[in-house]
Amino acid sequence: MYAERTFAILFGGYSGGVVTAAEASSIIKGILKDRTRLWRSKHLYEKLEERGFTIQDIWKLLKKHTMEGQPIPNEETGNFEVSLLGKCLDGRDTRLILGIRRYGPSEVVTIIDIKPREEAMKMTCPRCGNREVVVRHPDTYRYREAGLDGIILNGGVTEIECPSCRDTFVHIEQEQQLLQVIALMLLMKPGHLTGPEMRFLRRGIELSQAELAKALDVRRATIAERESKKNPALRADGEFFSRIVLLKSFLEYIKQEGNDHLSPMHWQILNRFCDHILKLTERVLQGRQRKTLQIRQVANGWKPEPPELVPA
Numbered sequence: 001m002y003a004e005r006t007f008a009i010l011f012g013g014y015s016g017g018v019v020t021a022a023e024a025s026s027i028i029k030g031i032l033k034d035r036t037r038l039w040r041s042k043h044l045y046e047k048l049e050e051r052g053f054t055i056q057d058i059w060k061l062l063k064k065h066t067m068e069g070q071p072i073p074n075e076e077t078g079n080f081e082v083s084l085l086g087k088c089l090d091g092r093d094t095r096l097i098l099g100i101r102r103y104g105p106s107e108v109v110t111i112i113d114i115k116p117r118e119e120a121m122k123m124t125c126p127r128c129g130n131r132e133v134v135v136r137h138p139d140t141y142r143y144r145e146a147g148l149d150g151i152i153l154n155g156g157v158t159e160i161e162c163p164s165c166r167d168t169f170v171h172i173e174q175e176q177q178l179l180q181v182i183a184l185m186l187l188m189k190p191g192h193l194t195g196p197e198m199r200f201l202r203r204g205i206e207l208s209q210a211e212l213a214k215a216l217d218v219r220r221a222t223i224a225e226r227e228s229k230k231n232p233a234l235r236a237d238g239e240f241f242s243r244i245v246l247l248k249s250f251l252e253y254i255k256q257e258g259n260d261h262l263s264p265m266h267w268q269i270l271n272r273f274c275d276h277i278l279k280l281t282e283r284v285l286q287g288r289q290r291k292t293l294q295i296r297q298v299a300n301g302w303k304p305e306p307p308e309l310v311p312a
Helices: 002-010 021-032 044-051 055-063 117-121 175-187 195-204 209-216 220-228 236-254 264-285
Strands: 080-087 093-100 106-113 134-136 140-142 152-154 157-162 167-172 294-298 301-305
Touching (some): 021 093, 044 106, 055 093, 055 106, 175 195, 195 220
Antiparallel strands (some): 134 157, 157 167
């Protein structure tokens, strides 16, 4: 009784007054019987999809749950937030957070995975220091931070969700190495580089557009134009020359003190790729140097001699 009176004094300004745990349970029963409307953001499905839930998991937790503590007032929304613990349909320990009022509509705030408490207690919110956080290690993570499309990380990511800050924080393991591995994969990528990929490679080796333009013997505006396009449509020779210059600059950059974050395994891949490029170059330059070039006219035009110079 004393606790309820204290809540009422502190949070008396909330619509309908303070909401107790018993009243929250009654409101949830009203939701299940369609007496109280349950609202959600139009974008909630994105979180559901990202975290491996569906709307069916929300209704299961509404039916069978354990309420965690008392409803907590949210000054921004005027709601009281209720944390419901239970298992989703695939058996994962899950927390569903609702925003409720004594009189008025209710809202689904979020639904999150619960990792073992021991693991969560090892980490705190990097912003507010709250120790009651939810820690996740997603199996896959779309790495948009690199400014590229289609970079998927399998493991190596930790997410902390803080109920107090209402925000999620991300940590990527060995991120400097990750960026260089992405650069290595782009340098070896079959086909043409996109504009954003060109920009990523240039910035990864800390070259300005003017410096890269000088190395490629083009105008700075040409580099800017290429990087702004999804498909710069370079000719094969231009693409090859650009890739060679970027590879050379990448090697020079990572050989500088403090810049090499690659592992021995990555260096083996890089060295094999460099050997492959060298053999391609040698194939063009191999053979005895000739002082003259012989070309024979044939029925359909001019034919270089000797025959081995003609591609099969």
